[in-house]
Amino acid sequence: MRDVLRDIFDDTAAARSALQYGPSEGDMLLRQRLCSHMALRGVRCEPANILLTSGAQQALNLVSEAFVDPDDTVLVQSPTYPGALQVFLAHGARLAGLDARTAAPSLIYAMSNFQNPTGVSLSLGQRQHLVALAHQLDTVLIEDDPYEALLYDGEALPSLLSIDVGEHSIEDARTLYFGTFSKSIAPGLRIGWVVGPALVVEKLALLKQTEDLQANSLAQAALGRLLAHGVEPFARPIQVAYRERRERMAEALRGEFGNRGAWSVPQGGFFFWLTLPMEIDTAAMLRHAAQLGVTYVPGIAFSHSGSGANTLRLSFSSAQPDRISEGVRRLAKAFDEHAS
Ligand SMILES: Cc1ncc(COP(=O)(O)O)c(C=O)c1O
Structure with missing residues (x-):
């Protein structure tokens, strides 16, 4: 991090840009790097499919703002991440377990890998079921995946989004994938990302303007340089x-x-x-x-x-x-x- 920050400040044009406002969707270099990152995980996408956020926590809020009205139902794993429960409740949602028989939930929220709090991952069958359910109910499936890089043994399973885009184009996917650098690089950078249909990303970027205009420029510029060889x-x-x-x-x-x-x-x-x-x-x-x-x-x-x-x-x-x-x-x- 010290080296990339020094490189940025040794280059006047790079330093100016890293200290300026930038696009609400996020820094183009970092979004391109994330396209490569996602491609390694079976998701082919364009920068237009990626929104950089101030951490996955902001992504939870933006997506709730877009899709949840008071008294709507959100399906969650039991147990689940309390930071998500707080956001859904703040938007007036009713919460129910994943197996609840609800005809029209506004959102389904799941962590695919090493879930917070149980550490347990979804099986391949559970992943396929959730993606099919989101299409069947015509609803949005949030795949929150902050711990993905922290696999200690065994093989990684396909993400919900990769299963979804295996059957539909990314523009028709019902899954919104949330990534973050908080667990792999540093939480203080406050940089996460959403991957999904370009139309949804565009709307979320408009909402993001009302919250904070954009994610931190300097952190995005540093990550763009730091990730020249990916997260691995x-x-x-x-x-x-x-x-x-x-x-x-x-x-x-x-x-x-x-x-x-x-x-x-x-x-x-x-x-x-x-x-x-x-x-x-x-x-x-x-x-x-x-x-x-x-x-x-x-x-x-x-x-x-x-x-x-x-x-x-x-x-x-x-x-x-x-x-x-x-x-x-x-x-x-x-x-x-x-x-x-
Ligand atoms: C499941 C889950 N989602 C989201 C977050 C928030 O991550 P970020 O630091 O990217 O906002 C956390 C942080 O602990 C988490 O465990």
Whole structure:
């Protein structure tokens, strides 16, 4: 990042442009790079199919603004990302699970890979079903895919958008793909992107003008240069580091919890999802855990229906391996004391 910023500021024309207003759709070089990125993942698209946003979070808001009216139904996974629930609720949506029998939802919202909070990915069959459902109900399917670059083992499955464009042209796709550099490069840059039909991208860009005119020019210019060889050179070292942290958390959970809880080891991303015995309220247990110096997010925060009081999300992304072992040890102590 230091090198590309130096290159930009050593070149007067590049520096001027990086410090100016730019197009609402986003920097052309970065959108071209993202076309290459998407092509490697089975989606052939043009820059007109891409909108650069101030993170995937803004994409959630723009798409809700475009498609959700008060009392409309939005179908969500259960559990799901609370930042999305907040946005849908702020637009007056009614929330229902993916299997709800609703004739005309305004949106379907799903994370395909290493979901936040469970760490679980959709199977190929589930992916095909969601794309077919969006076409059948003639609705918009949001594929939020922030953790895609963080695959630690196994093979990547096709994205919902790649399944959609395999059967329809991108202009007829019902899937809007959300990407972000927050998990692969740096969240502070606040750059994400939407891929979808050019007509929808154009409308979202108009809405974006009302929110913030455009995403940050300097961050877009830096990313355009940084990604000359794609995201992969940046993804590899963080995959190694995060894989080790994931191993450490898996080991610690096996050692400390044994069969006193249930979890599965995620193939990628940041999270373990722990299910404790039914009588444990993880929101109440949190106070206890915090006194022992460890925190987590209670499962109820991820629920659209208030279910999952006995679940919790653990994140291994930002802690050093030794602290992960110690954290899980303290969590198990909090659980033992709370349960007794
Ligand atoms: C599923 C999901 N979507 C969106 C976001 C927001 O990402 P961004 O930093 O790109 O706004 C996050 C961040 O944690 C997330 O987990």
